[in-house]
Amino acid sequence: MTADERREQILDAATTAFAEHGYAGTTTDEVARAAGVSQPYVVRLFGSKHDLFAAVLARICGAIIASFERVEPGPDAARALGDVYVRLLADRDxxxxxxxGFVSGSDPTFGLQARRTLVRAFEIFRELTGQGDEAARNFVASGMLINVLLAAEAPEHASEPGVGELLACAVGADAAAELITDAA
Structure with missing residues (x-):
C-alpha cells in the first residue's frame, strides 16, 4: 500500500471514529487500531488528534465544495446543488x-474551516444560479436544517408526528422518500 493510500485509510478510520465518538471521545489509538497501523504512525502523519480531526473536516468540506463546483450553472443549478448536498450527506459518518466541526467552531482551526465552507457554498450558489443574497442565504440555511435533521436521524423516525413532513419540506418529497427508504 502506498503512503497516500495509507493516509486515506487512516482518514477513513478517523472519519468513522470521530462520527461515532465525537472529537473529545476519540483517541488516536482508536483510529490507529481501526486503520490497522500503529498510533505513533498516525501521530507522525498528522501530528496530533487536533490536526487529524482538522484533516478529516477539511476533506469532507473539500468534497462538498468540489461537488458543488461541478454543478452546471443555469436555471436548474439550485435544485442540482440541493440534490448534490443531500446525496453527499447521506453518508452519516x-x-x-x-x-x-460546526459545533466546535470556537476552535480557531475548526471554526475557520466551517466559516470558509459556508461562505464558499453561499458564493457558489449565487454564481451558479444568478440569484441574490436572500436565495443564497435560504440555500445555506436549508443545508444546515438538513444537517440537523439527518444527524437527528429524521429519516429513521419519519413516522413520528411531523418528522416526515418536516423532512419532506427540507429536502423535497422525492429526496425524503429516498432517504426514508434507505433508512429502513
Missing part, C-alpha cells in the same frame, strides 16, 4: 463529523 461524514455528516456527523461535519456537525462536530
Amino acid at each position: 461524514k455528516l456527523r463529523v461535519l456537525m462536530h
Whole structure:
C-alpha cells in the first residue's frame, strides 16, 4: 500500500471514529487500531488528534465544495446543488463529523474551516444560479436544517408526528422518500 493510500485509510478510520465518538471521545489509538497501523504512525502523519480531526473536516468540506463546483450553472443549478448536498450527506459518518466541526467552531482551526465552507457554498450558489443574497442565504440555511435533521436521524423516525413532513419540506418529497427508504 502506498503512503497516500495509507493516509486515506487512516482518514477513513478517523472519519468513522470521530462520527461515532465525537472529537473529545476519540483517541488516536482508536483510529490507529481501526486503520490497522500503529498510533505513533498516525501521530507522525498528522501530528496530533487536533490536526487529524482538522484533516478529516477539511476533506469532507473539500468534497462538498468540489461537488458543488461541478454543478452546471443555469436555471436548474439550485435544485442540482440541493440534490448534490443531500446525496453527499447521506453518508452519516461524514455528516456527523461535519456537525462536530460546526459545533466546535470556537476552535480557531475548526471554526475557520466551517466559516470558509459556508461562505464558499453561499458564493457558489449565487454564481451558479444568478440569484441574490436572500436565495443564497435560504440555500445555506436549508443545508444546515438538513444537517440537523439527518444527524437527528429524521429519516429513521419519519413516522413520528411531523418528522416526515418536516423532512419532506427540507429536502423535497422525492429526496425524503429516498432517504426514508434507505433508512429502513
